[in-house]
Amino acid sequence: MNSDRNDAAFTHTIEAAGSCLNCRHALPRLVDCAPAYFEQGSIRCGHCGEQVDLWQAALNNAARLSIVPAWALANLGAGKTNLVIPIESAKHQEIDLCRHGVPADAKILARNYTGQGDEVTAVEWHGNSPPLRFPGTVLRLMGVPLGEGPLPRTGRVAIAVVWIRGDDSDAWPYLTTAFEAAAAREYAPSIVFAQSAVEISIMPIIKQRLRRHAAADRVENFMKDSLAYSHALNAVLPYMSAELGAPRMPDAVRGALNKMRKKRNDVIHEGDKVAAVTAEDAMEGLCAAAFGFEYMRYVGPILLEKAK
Numbered sequence: 001m002n003s004d005r006n007d008a009a010f011t012h013t014i015e016a017a018g019s020c021l022n023c024r025h026a027l028p029r030l031v032d033c034a035p036a037y038f039e040q041g042s043i044r045c046g047h048c049g050e051q052v053d054l055w056q057a058a059l060n061n062a063a064r065l066s067i068v069p070a071w072a073l074a075n076l077g078a079g080k081t082n083l084v085i086p087i088e089s090a091k092h093q094e095i096d097l098c099r100h101g102v103p104a105d106a107k108i109l110a111r112n113y114t115g116q117g118d119e120v121t122a123v124e125w126h127g128n129s130p131p132l133r134f135p136g137t138v139l140r141l142m143g144v145p146l147g148e149g150p151l152p153r154t155g156r157v158a159i160a161v162v163w164i165r166g167d168d169s170d171a172w173p174y175l176t177t178a179f180e181a182a183a184a185r186e187y188a189p190s191i192v193f194a195q196s197a198v199e200i201s202i203m204p205i206i207k208q209r210l211r212r213h214a215a216a217d218r219v220e221n222f223m224k225d226s227l228a229y230s231h232a233l234n235a236v237l238p239y240m241s242a243e244l245g246a247p248r249m250p251d252a253v254r255g256a257l258n259k260m261r262k263k264r265n266d267v268i269h270e271g272d273k274v275a276a277v278t279a280e281d282a283m284e285g286l287c288a289a290a291f292g293f294e295y296m297r298y299v300g301p302i303l304l305e306k307a308k
């Protein structure tokens with residue numbers, strides 16, 4: 001049976017870039033408030049009016065929650081949905097998350113089921129081959145009674161889900177995989193994919209810009225043989241942004257991207273054991289990747305449109 005939205009006693013979906021450092025009020029979605037942060041260096045809290053350092057707001061919350069990485073990701077661009085729904089014992093029930101504010105193209109990163117009032121809880125139902133990663137956006141649940149008492153019975157179950165929406169950009173699948181890996185506590189692969197997401201965001205824009213004034217094959221060779229990602233991040237991109245009157249990537253973001261680059265190189269060259277990537281490292285790296293991705297989404301059109 002499909003649950004109707006009206007069955008839910010409570011439903012709440014939010015995508016927030018951390019919370020205000022002054023009043024703890026949830027800030028807007030990263031994609032919506034990042035441009036103001038890049039332009040002004042802070043954003044205004046819609047609740048208390050304080051100017052908030054968006055980077056610190058997102059990073060503080062993510063670092064604080066890094067002991068439960070899947071939930072920490074909700075501060076870095078992932079969404080979070082909470083609902084409380086009646087579930088009947090021994091009955092199969094499907095919850096279409098799209099009816100509770102989750103986009104149809106979202107990937108589920110984590111879920112939690114907690115019975116309310118010691119009556120019934122829910123477990124996930126699956127066929128003979130349980131999927132390793134959660135497929136789609138429909139929860140297939142079975143009500144399980146808690147403790148003694150008459151059967152069947154119905155109880156309220158709190159459901160919490162963390163998810164990341166889809167995006168058309170070439171870099172997004174890499175960022176999504178980085179988030180999935182972090183949610184699974186696989187921190188070394190997470191930062192490898194996170195850095196790839198940033199590289200794929202930066203390099204094609206630099207390439208397109210260079211091709212305005214240099215031969216295509218020369219640019220191709222330069223990008224392949226000479227232009228390291230660190231040079232692109234720390235020299236070419238700041239130069240191009242400044243020349244074209246666009247805000248530079250905030251130093252805090254670039255600094256964290258450099259820190260992640262060194263960790264990622266340790267992973268690639270010396271292995272996971274030597275690199276010893278912690279949950280805090282991964283959260284800072286993912287925060288940097290999410291902000292780096294948003295910076296390129298913001299600055300890319302400026303770098304390309306203003307070029308003559």
Ligand SMILES: [Zn+2]
Nearest residue numbers: 020023045048
């Ligand atoms: Zn505030």
